[in-house]
Amino acid sequence: xxxxxxxxxxxxxxxxxxxxxxxxxxxxxxxxxxxxxxxxxxxxxxxxxxxxxxxxxxxxxxxxxxxxxxxxxxxxxxxxxxxxxxxxxxxxxxxxxxxxxxxxxxxxxxxxxxxxxxxxxxxxxxxxxxxxxxxxxxxxxxxxxxxxxxxxxxxxxxxxxxxxxxxxxxxxxxxxxxxxxxxxxxxxxxxxxxxxxxxxxxxxxxxxxxxxxxxxxxxxxxxxxxxxxxxxxxxxxxxxxxxxxxxxxxxxxxxxxxxxxxxxxxxxxxxxxxxxxxxxxxxxxxxxxxxxxxxxxxxxxx
Amino acid sequence: xxxxxxxxxxxxxxxxxxxxxxxxxxxxxxxxxxxxxxxxxxxxxxxxxxxxxxxxxxxxxxxxxxxxxxxxxxxxxxxxxxxxxxxxxxxxxxxxxxxxxxxxxxxxxxxxxxxxxxxxxxxxxxxxxxxxxxxxxxxxxxxxxxxxxxxxxxxxxxxxxxxxxxxxxxxxxxxxxxxxxxxxxxxxxxxxxxxxxxxxxxxxxxxxxxxxxxxxxxxxxxxxxxxxxxxxxxxxxxxxxxxxxxxxxxxxxxxxxxxxxxxxxxxxxxxxxxxxx
Numbered sequence: 001x002x003x004x005x006x007x008x009x010x011x012x013x014x015x016x017x018x019x020x021x022x023x024x025x026x027x028x029x030x031x032x033x034x035x036x037x038x039x040x041x042x043x044x045x046x047x048x049x050x051x052x053x054x055x056x057x058x059x060x061x062x063x064x065x066x067x068x069x070x071x072x073x074x075x076x077x078x079x080x081x082x083x084x085x086x087x088x089x090x091x092x093x094x095x096x097x098x099x100x101x102x103x104x105x106x107x108x109x110x111x112x113x114x115x116x117x118x119x120x121x122x123x124x125x126x127x128x129x130x131x132x133x134x135x136x137x138x139x140x141x142x143x144x145x146x147x148x149x150x151x152x153x154x155x156x157x158x159x160x161x162x163x164x165x166x167x168x169x170x171x172x173x174x175x176x177x178x179x180x181x182x183x184x185x186x187x188x189x190x191x192x193x194x195x196x197x198x199x200x201x202x203x204x205x206x207x208x209x210x211x212x213x214x215x216x217x218x219x220x221x222x223x224x225x226x227x228x229x230x231x232x233x234x235x236x237x238x239x240x241x242x243x244x245x246x247x248x249x250x251x252x253x254x255x256x257x258x259x260x261x262x263x264x265x266x267x268x269x270x271x272x273x274x275x276x277x278x279x280x281x282x283x284x285x286x287x288x289x290x291x292x293x294x295x296x297x298x299x300x301x302x
Numbered sequence: 303x304x305x306x307x308x309x310x311x312x313x314x315x316x317x318x319x320x321x322x323x324x325x326x327x328x329x330x331x332x333x334x335x336x337x338x339x340x341x342x343x344x345x346x347x348x349x350x351x352x353x354x355x356x357x358x359x360x361x362x363x364x365x366x367x368x369x370x371x372x373x374x375x376x377x378x379x380x381x382x383x384x385x386x387x388x389x390x391x392x393x394x395x396x397x398x399x400x401x402x403x404x405x406x407x408x409x410x411x412x413x414x415x416x417x418x419x420x421x422x423x424x425x426x427x428x429x430x431x432x433x434x435x436x437x438x439x440x441x442x443x444x445x446x447x448x449x450x451x452x453x454x455x456x457x458x459x460x461x462x463x464x465x466x467x468x469x470x471x472x473x474x475x476x477x478x479x480x481x482x483x484x485x486x487x488x489x490x491x492x493x494x495x496x497x498x499x500x501x502x503x504x505x506x507x508x509x510x511x512x513x514x515x516x517x518x519x520x521x522x523x524x525x526x527x528x529x530x531x532x533x534x535x536x537x538x539x540x541x542x543x544x545x546x547x548x549x550x551x552x553x554x555x556x557x558x559x560x561x562x563x564x565x566x567x568x569x570x571x572x573x574x575x576x577x578x579x
Contacts, residue, residue: 040387142543250416
């Protein structure tokens with residue numbers, strides 16, 4: 001099929017009339033093809049590749065020494081640490097949630113399932129700023145638990161717990177979203193067979209389900225982690241911007257940028273851009289694994 | 303036990319339903335639903351005129367115009383170029399195609415603050431791109447549009463891609479056999495099949511742009527009445543300890559987002575129906 005398509009789209013060597021007519025019937029003329037490729041690449045270059053390139057160019061503009069100084073300075077290090085802490089708590093929490101949600105949604109038929117699916121996706125349609133605001137309304141000084149928290153000397157807003165909560169909210173659906181369609185496609189036969197053979201719940205999950213979903217699980221975790229480390233708006237609202245204490249990496253970038261320390265801001269930004277590139281590479285690898293896993297299972301069930 | 307008895311439609315031999323659903327509902331409630339309801343409950347304590355005063359001052363109205371207008375324009379631009387990018391990635395072979403395909407997701411992976419400072423530097427007066435432009439982009443409403451185009455870029459490509467890949471070559475051959483030119487085949491056969499997915503991608507990009515904050519605030523200049531987006535206005539109100547005003551605007555944005563979510567769900571159902579699934 002692809003071979004015929006290629007011969008058809010190739011310009012006929014000895015300009016015969018018939019082949020040329022076939023060539024333009026189901027493929028575009030060659031000049032249209034290259035024009036479209038040029039337009040697509042031009043658009044992507046302008047809006048994707050150049051913005052990515054400038055991050056690294058600006059980061060190293062003043063030399064490697066300024067770069068190293070910017071990312072090893074005390075405030076930068078504490079921002080990196082806080083980012084790792086927030087992601088380190090938020091990602092595992094949403095991982096456990098994602099597996100639990102996918103298990104009941106994909107393996108059982110129950111009333112209200114569609115409503116539950118919509119509610120799980122809800123955080124994606126909430127503006128990051130509002131995601132932070134709602135936690136201020138609950139835990140802030142004027143909020144529902146504000147006075148109680150103050151009386152017990154607990155701080156959530158303008159402190160690390162608030163940052164973790166906001167991060168959990170914005171990354172809430174990632175793992176569940178990757179797992180649910182895959183597990184629905186896989187059905188329940190294998191798990192039911194394991195059950196009939198006497199496996200208990202944990203054994204079924206560990207030996208049957210987990211091997212089937214491990215790549216999608218990893219994929220969800222990667223996406224969840226990228227968003228957790230890069231979140232800006234929600235964290236900005238609940239952080240209070242205390243340098244060295246409640247600044248995550250994206251917030252630290254903002255402070256440096258507003259202080260006109262552009263090279264330093266782009267140096268810290270380049271770390272996050274590097275993380276984004278690693279995320280894309282892992283995503284590329286894992287996506288192929290998920291596809292081949294689905295193909296294998298498709299063959300098996302036929 | 304209670305959950306499985308009241309909710310399950312069909313008995314299942316698999317264990318763990320009560321535990322999994324119980325945990326799911328509890329977590330969903332505490333992390334998402336209760337905090338979100340706080341926003342709505344807070345506005346219920348306001349009187350109707352006070353609410354109206356908070357959400358319809360000239361400055362707030364100007365921010366809606368900018369946010370919705372720039373989001374709409376950016377989503378439209380992404381729909382047009384997204385269709386071309388998707389077509390090129392699915393139908394043609396050229397060097398570096400798989401790398402480019404993978405990089406399309408960059409706006410999903412790149413933190414918004416990083417995108418914001420990168421775009422600002424690019425489009426500044428002496429920036430790589432800005433120096434060639436006869437008009438200002440950074441620190442104008444046009445900058446908002448550029449940032450929103452960046453963050454919405456993958457949506458149209460990624461929603462169209464599976465539909466275009468599944469498109470059967472036979473119908474194009476049939477159209478050609480019946481005498482349609484290539485352009486007629488595209489306009490009258492292929493495009494109608496792609497329309498629901500294209501609209502879905504457009505709506506997703508639009509919805510994402512409405513709430514966007516991080517990438518916009520660096521490039522916008524944030525001048526009240528001119529280049530101030532609604533999410534920024536919410537933050538400004540918060541910083542002035544005007545919690546009611548901030549929440550009232552937030553509720554307006556939340557309601558628009560939920561309406562869009564419903565529209566997107568309907569569009570996705572239409573896409574599936576069009577594909578005959």
